[in-house]
Amino acid sequence: MSWGFLRDLLSGVNKYSTGIGRIWVAVVFIFRLLVYIAAAENIWKYEHDEFECNIKQPGCENVCFDHFFPVSHIRLWALQLIMVSTPSLLVVFHVAYRENREKHHNQKLYKSPGEIDGGLLCTYLISLILKTGFEIVFLVLFYKLYNGFKVPRLVKCDIRPCPNTVDCYISKPTEKMIFICFLVAASCVCIVLNLSELSYLIFKYSIKCYLKRYIKKHQ
Amino acid sequence: MDWGALHTILGGVNKHSTSIGKIWLTVLFIFRIMILVVAAERVWGDEQDDFVCNTLQPGCKNVCYDHFFPISHIRLWALQLIFVSTPALLVAMHVAYWRHEKKRQFRKGDQKCEYKDIEEIRKQRFHIEGSLWWTYTSSIFFRLVFEAVFMYAFYFMYDGFRMPRLMKCNAWPCPNTVDCFVSRPTEKTVFTIFMIAVSSICILLNVAELCYLLTKFFLRRSKKPGNPKHHPNHETKEETKQNEMNELISDSCQNTVIGFSS
Numbered sequence: 001m002s003w004g005f006l007r008d009l010l011s012g013v014n015k016y017s018t019g020i021g022r023i024w025v026a027v028v029f030i031f032r033l034l035v036y037i038a039a040a041e042n043i044w045k046y047e048h049d050e051f052e053c054n055i056k057q058p059g060c061e062n063v064c065f066d067h068f069f070p071v072s073h074i075r076l077w078a079l080q081l082i083m084v085s086t087p088s089l090l091v092v093f094h095v096a097y098r099e100n101r102e103k104h105h106n107q108k109l110y111k112s113p114g115e116i117d118g119g120l121l122c123t124y125l126i127s128l129i130l131k132t133g134f135e136i137v138f139l140v141l142f143y144k145l146y147n148g149f150k151v152p153r154l155v156k157c158d159i160r161p162c163p164n165t166v167d168c169y170i171s172k173p174t175e176k177m178i179f180i181c182f183l184v185a186a187s188c189v190c191i192v193l194n195l196s197e198l199s200y201l202i203f204k205y206s207i208k209c210y211l212k213r214y215i216k217k218h219q
Numbered sequence: 220m221d222w223g224a225l226h227t228i229l230g231g232v233n234k235h236s237t238s239i240g241k242i243w244l245t246v247l248f249i250f251r252i253m254i255l256v257v258a259a260e261r262v263w264g265d266e267q268d269d270f271v272c273n274t275l276q277p278g279c280k281n282v283c284y285d286h287f288f289p290i291s292h293i294r295l296w297a298l299q300l301i302f303v304s305t306p307a308l309l310v311a312m313h314v315a316y317w318r319h320e321k322k323r324q325f326r327k328g329d330q331k332c333e334y335k336d337i338e339e340i341r342k343q344r345f346h347i348e349g350s351l352w353w354t355y356t357s358s359i360f361f362r363l364v365f366e367a368v369f370m371y372a373f374y375f376m377y378d379g380f381r382m383p384r385l386m387k388c389n390a391w392p393c394p395n396t397v398d399c400f401v402s403r404p405t406e407k408t409v410f411t412i413f414m415i416a417v418s419s420i421c422i423l424l425n426v427a428e429l430c431y432l433l434t435k436f437f438l439r440r441s442k443k444p445g446n447p448k449h450h451p452n453h454e455t456k457e458e459t460k461q462n463e464m465n466e467l468i469s470d471s472c473q474n475t476v477i478g479f480s481s
Binding site for chain 1 (some may be wrong): 277278285290293294297
């Protein structure tokens, strides 16, 4: 999988972020993307080949694997990374729109196109809410699909064409569980960072607004 | 594997490191990351496929493999490298913050700002003093802690650093005690010992760097309070040279010359 585009996107987003936003980019980049590419992908590489059922009945293994892994952990993880990084594009588009407007009118309309105020602040807040939303949705999806974050060594399967209840063994369950826990922990850290950034921005701009009104009143 | 991005991030930190820090970075990239990517991955590539148990019982091999290798060596090393490289980011963030502040001062037209243009601020190398010293020292401390923790975890999980050829397994559904054979045990032992040795070298480098920084800190503190001998080295040398010249002049002209002060 070529993750170069995501890397470029995240580097671009870094320019228009607050301090906490930059920490979020670093966490996503190092503890999620890099761990995914460097370690996790290889663990799940042969998951289907190494999934073994105690039966010779053709088709039983395929059906059981499909039943227990409707969407593989690694694909859900990749989707989560993509969906969580994409709302930042809204901010990049908005800044590009501002710069375009300035060029079109040939005059300085904004103090700085990358400064987080006015419309860009709303876009930034919306992107933060979307990011947090996606994180939570994927965590819940993970939990519901796999009945928790634990990967069992053995699963019992009795779907046709398996003749009776058959024992099926998952490959590398402990290693998979360790990395899933790591993924969940990184996700939670990102949620906390997003919520802190949201509160910080709302607090900062409420104070700014309040002070402006206070000064106006006394003038 | 995409270690190139980590290389880009850490390369930036290299500029602001001490000499020992630069050696540490070189050791990290050449003897650890490169060896991991170029050699170690291939050695461990077929670890489960070629892990063979002396039984036809389906599932026994999977369960035994999972029992003996809760987390593969190669993944543990990858995690160790990621965690050990991360504290350097603290330094990178601190430097970026300082640069941002200087750029802000420059834009405001602050007269205290000694830079001629923004390019100079971008290229400037900061010395490790003040709050940057604390950030740098904490990053070295965390690096040490992570290295030690991972080495211990390795030792604890695999009962030493040797990879045995044969493992005896009796986890269910294996019918009895079953012999399981690990693929390429000698090659894996060699690489494990290599990685442990390089890890130890990195720990030593970090300890040396920490001692160097602490020594520098205490020396600076002892020189500070109104000590007249507190000059940078090159000025003292210039003074000595000038004094020698003056003595020569005074000797030749037989005049008394009062010593210079900087």
